[in-house]
Amino acid sequence: MQNFVFHNPTKILFGKGTIPAIGPETVAFGTRVLLVYGSGSIKRNGVYQQVTDSLLKAGAEIVEHPGVQSNPVLSHVQEGITLAKKQKCQVICAVGGGSVIDEAKAICAGAVVNYDVWKFFTGKKSVTCPLPLTTVLTLAASGSEMNSGMVITNEETRQKFGFANKKLYPKTSILDPEATYTVPADYTVYGAVDAIAHVLEFYFTTQDPATPVQDRLMEGLIINAMESCDRVLADLYDYQGRADLMWTATLALNGLTAAGLGKVGFPMHLIEHSLSALYNVPHGAGLSAVISGWMRLQCQATPQRFAQFAERIFDLRSGSTEERAQKGIDALKQWFEKVRSPTSLAALKIPAQDIPKIAENAVTLASVWRMPDYDCERIQTILAGC
């Protein structure tokens, strides 16, 4: 176990009927509220109405910033920042999935400075005193509702970059599983894949194998992400399945899994970010296309770790270490196939001849994320196995 700091100050309100609390939770930080949301699905499922009713009842003046797209883009973040400044917003309320919350965090950071917000993403500036943020979550996936990170795509440079800052934890996040009922099967799966990927990244990139407490925690989350996803696919209105998946995805990237692991990386996200920056594929779909290829390469370095994964996640106990390791990778891939998440570049309709271009894009981010091991050659090798 390596030294760590764990400090997650986000307040979570979880469960049925919790959305009407968003008004008081938000105006506690100011009455001029920038309401950030996406393409309007929250208007169709009633969440928008619940949120605005609660905000207005609590005395908020609402400034709307709709239209956040999945894989949120820098130009729209900049529009939000301009609006927040012009309207003198004191607090931001994000209603949506990870894309909406990520964009809202970027606006929180950018609305109080006089330089381009992209400087935070390239590491040229550091966040000091951002606007406070509250959220209402409508998609179980990214964990952004209880962490301090975000990912934004710069359309001009075609870079999908991310950063985290401890001042950007949401103050309060409301997680009502019923708000996810209308998420269709495919995006429910992509959300589960994203949560699983968050755990796998840390599980397999830790340099410290002596983290048994964290291992059990991570293994439990992976099992739960798969099992709860299966239950939701059988019935999209299964409250308990939606609730389990939602809380699992939150715990999968709120800092807890990483505690004590030392330096960890996001190699699968690194490569996927290039796929969605270049082809705008859903994040979870891009991840499942990359995961098996990455695992097969990584497995050569740490087969014992992969054997533990196989044994504890899939109860695969027979065979040599290498055999069990391979069986575990196959079992995960089979689960992806069962829930119809892409498991290859071909399934995403990305031609093999694009691999050098993708690798070139990913290497730029690898440099920002300080992952020198991920050079063009290595990334191409992984992609060739996808």
Add this chain to the structure above:
Amino acid sequence: MQNFVFHNPTKILFGKGTIPAIGPETVAFGTRVLLVYGSGSIKRNGVYQQVTDSLLKAGAEIVEHPGVQSNPVLSHVQEGITLAKKQKCQVICAVGGGSVIDEAKAICAGAVVNYDVWKFFTGKKSVTCPLPLTTVLTLAASGSEMNSGMVITNEETRQKFGFANKKLYPKTSILDPEATYTVPADYTVYGAVDAIAHVLEFYFTTQDPATPVQDRLMEGLIINAMESCDRVLADLYDYQGRADLMWTATLALNGLTAAGLGKVGFPMHLIEHSLSALYNVPHGAGLSAVISGWMRLQCQATPQRFAQFAERIFDLRSGSTEERAQKGIDALKQWFEKVRSPTSLAALKIPAQDIPKIAENAVTLASVWRMPDYDCERIQTILAGC
């Protein structure tokens, strides 16, 4: 999954060499510091020196309140409150195990009011604006370093009562596993038993069986508490074992395990509190004496839950639900015996004829904790099986 609020604002600094951070972390809340500690073991193992060096270097004026005993008593809390008021302390720094931190929390609450602090424990008053608290942990056991609860014994009334208030989370807790090297084998075991009991209480008293995320989390913690304890018993200076046990005990009662479980209780702690109030037995020793007897009774109501426990903790997969359930209870008892923790009242030298007296004491607390199911007869039945 039931609705819940999760909000744990404590900052954890974990690992080797982290104690010198206590000065800056504490004086951030004021320079007049009440330093609360126990019988002086921290002077023998060097922790006292590290803490006071850091506090003084950070500009603190230290007022000392030593002498906290295990199962901390109300009269000593009251002395601490008088001292904190007289010396106009602005912040409290607790250095020790759960007893020291619990007493420090009670002083934090009591130092700012003009009535008896016991009113908080009997539910007659509620905490409003306590002094801030920082801690340096020296025993893996209670979880008090990352929760808002405390337990104090009123020697006059012979009541061991507890309460929690969200304003009493420590601001910062420093967890250096090396500070627990000098904890002897028996108290290391009692600490592990305490952590296990915290998880078992919630695991077996939840009214909602549909909490798979929480189940895996709790099961992982129980396994880790046992495994890390075993490793520490083999070598008291095993850093990784000490670290795993320390973080496991913290996670076992920081609010995370209870999320979504709905109403849960502390029936084993309820009965144990009477044992330590009446006989001053170590808390963990009292718990292991009670646990098997309580489990055998509870198992009749929810055998399926106990079978899951047996399967996932001890890999016991054969036999009927009832048979597996019983095997799981036996396996836990065998582990207690292996690590030499008492498994009966007799092992604590408490005669069977005292059972009515113990039950009478426990019923008073059951009333405060609103556990009407735990009447004299039921408690006597459990104790008769211990």
